[in-house]
Amino acid sequence: MKKQMAMASKPTLLPIDECEEWIWDILDCTKDCRFEHIVDEDKEFLIFNTNDFSADTKALYKIRKITAMRLVQMSTHNGLTQLWFFRMRQYS
Numbered sequence: 001m002k003k004q005m006a007m008a009s010k011p012t013l014l015p016i017d018e019c020e021e022w023i024w025d026i027l028d029c030t031k032d033c034r035f036e037h038i039v040d041e042d043k044e045f046l047i048f049n050t051n052d053f054s055a056d057t058k059a060l061y062k063i064r065k066i067t068a069m070r071l072v073q074m075s076t077h078n079g080l081t082q083l084w085f086f087r088m089r090q091y092s
Contacts, residue, residue: 013090019067020046023085026059026066039089045072046085053081 014022016037024033029050038045046069060071063085073084 022066026063044089048083051079
């Protein structure tokens with residue numbers, strides 16, 4: 001019974017296109033921004049490239065809470081910032 005309740009209460013992940021929209025909105029990037037979606041066997045990544053980004057831990061926490069995606073890598077080169085967000089895929 002407990003196992004059934006735990007399975008029933010498992011949260012549903014947002015579709016990846018909604019995650020992308022939430023992340024853009026929260027990061028408030030407006031200049032020269034693009035993203036890429038990569039799917040592995042059991043993982044998925046959203047990679048955001050922007051030259052209009054400043055780090056904000058509250059924004060990153062909000063992204064994690066809403067989308068279940070965590071920032072796992074960030075790099076900057078010549079004014080371009082690349083942010084890698086990750087989550088485990090959910091199977092039906």
